[in-house]
Amino acid sequence: MLAAAALPTAALALGALAIIGVMLAAILTNRLSPLAAMILVPVIGAATLGLGAGVPGWILAGVTKIAPVAGMFVFAILFFGVVSDAGLLAPLVGGVLRLVGRKPSRITMGTALLALLIHLDGSGAVCFLITVPAMLPLYDQLGMDRRVLACCASLAAGVNFLPWTGPTLRASAALHIPTVQIFTPMLPVQLVGLVFVFGAAWWLGRREERRLAALPLAQDGAAHAVATGMGPTATGADPLHRPRLFWFNLVITLAVIGLMVGGVAEPAVIFMVAFALVLTINYPNAEEQRARIEAHARPAMMMAGVLFAAGAFTGIMNGAGLIHALAQSSVALVPPGMGRSLPLLVAVTSMPLSVVFDPDSFYFGVLPVVAQVAGHFGVPPVQVAQAALLGMHTVGFPISPLTPATFLVAGLSRIDLGAHQRFAFPWLLGATLVMTLAALAIGLIGL
Numbered sequence: 001m002l003a004a005a006a007l008p009t010a011a012l013a014l015g016a017l018a019i020i021g022v023m024l025a026a027i028l029t030n031r032l033s034p035l036a037a038m039i040l041v042p043v044i045g046a047a048t049l050g051l052g053a054g055v056p057g058w059i060l061a062g063v064t065k066i067a068p069v070a071g072m073f074v075f076a077i078l079f080f081g082v083v084s085d086a087g088l089l090a091p092l093v094g095g096v097l098r099l100v101g102r103k104p105s106r107i108t109m110g111t112a113l114l115a116l117l118i119h120l121d122g123s124g125a126v127c128f129l130i131t132v133p134a135m136l137p138l139y140d141q142l143g144m145d146r147r148v149l150a151c152c153a154s155l156a157a158g159v160n161f162l163p164w165t166g167p168t169l170r171a172s173a174a175l176h177i178p179t180v181q182i183f184t185p186m187l188p189v190q191l192v193g194l195v196f197v198f199g200a201a202w203w204l205g206r207r208e209e210r211r212l213a214a215l216p217l218a219q220d221g222a223a224h225a226v227a228t229g230m231g232p233t234a235t236g237a238d239p240l241h242r243p244r245l246f247w248f249n250l251v252i253t254l255a256v257i258g259l260m261v262g263g264v265a266e267p268a269v270i271f272m273v274a275f276a277l278v279l280t281i282n283y284p285n286a287e288e289q290r291a292r293i294e295a296h297a298r299p300a301m302m303m304a305g306v307l308f309a310a311g312a313f314t315g316i317m318n319g320a321g322l323i324h325a326l327a328q329s330s331v332a333l334v335p336p337g338m339g340r341s342l343p344l345l346v347a348v349t350s351m352p353l354s355v356v357f358d359p360d361s362f363y364f365g366v367l368p369v370v371a372q373v374a375g376h377f378g379v380p381p382v383q384v385a386q387a388a389l390l391g392m393h394t395v396g397f398p399i400s401p402l403t404p405a406t407f408l409v410a411g412l413s414r415i416d417l418g419a420h421q422r423f424a425f426p427w428l429l430g431a432t433l434v435m436t437l438a439a440l441a442i443g444l445i446g447l
Contacts, residue, residue: 007049012325016317019045020326020369023313024361034360035305038313051320062315063308068268069173070307074300075271076164079256079278080121081296086282087241088249089118089130104144104212105205108152111135112201115156116194120253122165123299124397124405127157132412143215144208147423150413152201154398154424157405159193159431161186161394163260163267166303170363171385173310175371180263182385185444189390192438196431242282252278310364323368328376339377343387343445344436346370350388351432354396358403362392383445390439391432399424 007015023041026032032040046055100110114134119127131153139149161168163179172179242249256274260267283289317323334342357366367388371381397403399421410420439445 007051009325009328011049012320012322013329015045015049016322016326016369019317019322020365024357024365027358027361034358035309038306038309038360038364042313042316046316046320046322049320054319055316058315058319059312060315061319062311062313064311065176065315066173066307066311068266069169069179070304070311071268072164072179072266072271073169073307074304075268075275076122077300077303078293078296079271079275080123082275082278082282082292083249083253084121084126085240085292085295086245086249086278087238087243088246088253090238090241091246100138102138102142103205104142104208105202107135107138107142107144108148108201108205108208109198111149111152112156112197115153116160116197119157119160120162120257122162124157124403125408128153128405128409128412132409136413142208143212145211146413146415147419148204148208150398150409150415150420151424151427152197152204154409155197155200155395155427155431156194158395158398158428159190159197159435161190161389164271165394166359167363167389167393167397169303169307170310170359171367171388173307174314174363174367175381175385176314177382177385178263179267180260182382182389184263186386186389186439188442189435189438189444193395193431193435196434200427200430245282248281249278306360310360313364314368317368323372326369326372334373334377339374340379340446342370342374342377342379343383344440344447346384346392347387347390347436347439347445348433349391351391351396351429354391354393354400357392358400359393359397363388379446386439387436387445390435391428395428395432395435399428 019042022045023037026037026041027034031037043055043059046052046058100107111131115127115131118130121127132149135149135153136146138144139146161183163183168179168183171177171182252274256270259265259270264270279289279292283292314323338345353362367384371384374384375381393400393403398406398409400406401417406420407417410417413420436445440447
């Protein structure tokens with residue numbers, strides 16, 4: 001910090017702006033992967049400013065702070081991967097399909113319910129890979145609009161942000177706030193959002209009922225899709241499934257979620273112990289255990305790498321005083337009357353901005369600056385993080401062209417990406433606005 005102190009605040013602010021701008025440009029134009037950009041750009045930027053001597057220590061400090069978050073994510077992916085392999089989700093999928101029957105309003109609500117349950121592992125891609133193929137035969141048999149399928153699944157997955165999902169982890173890592181401190185106060189807001197999700201799903205289903213009833217030839221046969229096992233959900237006995245251990249896996253999963261929300265212990269510790277337990281009980285053979293770990297290691301390690309790279313980025317930016325200088329310079333640009341409303345501004349714009357920013361560039365490049373500026377007006381950083389989670393790659397991720405899951409939900413639903421985005425956008429924005437009003441009502445964010 002001595003070298004940084006020798007530089008004027010304006011120079012540090014310009015340096016910070018240049019580093020963030022170059023990093024965002026490199027990521028958004030696919031010149032560099034987020035992992036490489038978050039390491040190389042701040043290192044080169046700090047060296048250019050004459051601050052290279054402090055870089056090793058700042059990186060180490062940043063990585064040390066990020067380690068618990070990265071550990072939680074790795075073991076969360078492994079835990080949910082193992083219980084899914086063991087067949088925990090199979091009865092849930094079958095049960096939802098039996099419940100929905102042939103009535104469109106029940107089918108759309110069943111779609112939302114299934115997506116909500118599957119998304120408990122925090123992966124939007126997995127949620128869509130299971131939900132859409134399971135429900136698509138019903139939609140096609142009745143002649144229902146496939147855009148409704150994609151929209152209902154997107155709504156449920158988007159509102160179902162959790163302590164172990166990517167946006168929450170990124171917000172926690174970028175602002176150095178425990179995930180439980182960010183997430184737990186948002187539970188009432190999320191419940192309001194889920195009411196909106198199921199209300200919207202019901203209304204879309206009712207609209208489909210009226211549309212189908214007006215057709216000269218009503219399509220029939222949705223029940224046949226379930227009865228004959230149409231689609232990818234009709235599979236034989238999976239050798240990895242452990243039906244006798246279903247209740248054990250369910251109890252462990254509910255216990256993990258309860259302990260996470262209650263803040264009983266560090267999330268990384270909870271998932272480490274839970275993962276070791278379900279892996280050992282479900283697959284007692286050492287070779288089977290290695291196979292299950294290898295099956296889920298790639299996504300776990302990829303995200304862990306991004307999080308450690310983010311630790312290096314935030315370590316340099318904070319250690320060199322770059323974020324602080326940029327925030328100080330930015331304060332003068334914010335009208336005094338608007339300072340305390342920054343979280344509200346973030347919340348309202350978070351979902352549309354998901355189309356512009358990818359999650360890494362926003363949470364690690366933009367959010368720390370906004371939090372620093374808001375802090376000068378007495379706004380706690382946690383409020384900024386919570387405001388961002390109301391839409392930024394939570395509700396907004398299923399239509400963002402910067403996330404693979406968007407192309408997945410459109411492709412699996414067999415609709416054009418543009419058609420999906422145009423249809424789902426107002427509903428997803430509605431979910432963000434409803435949750436923002438709920439956050440205002442309970443005082444989570446202020447005017």
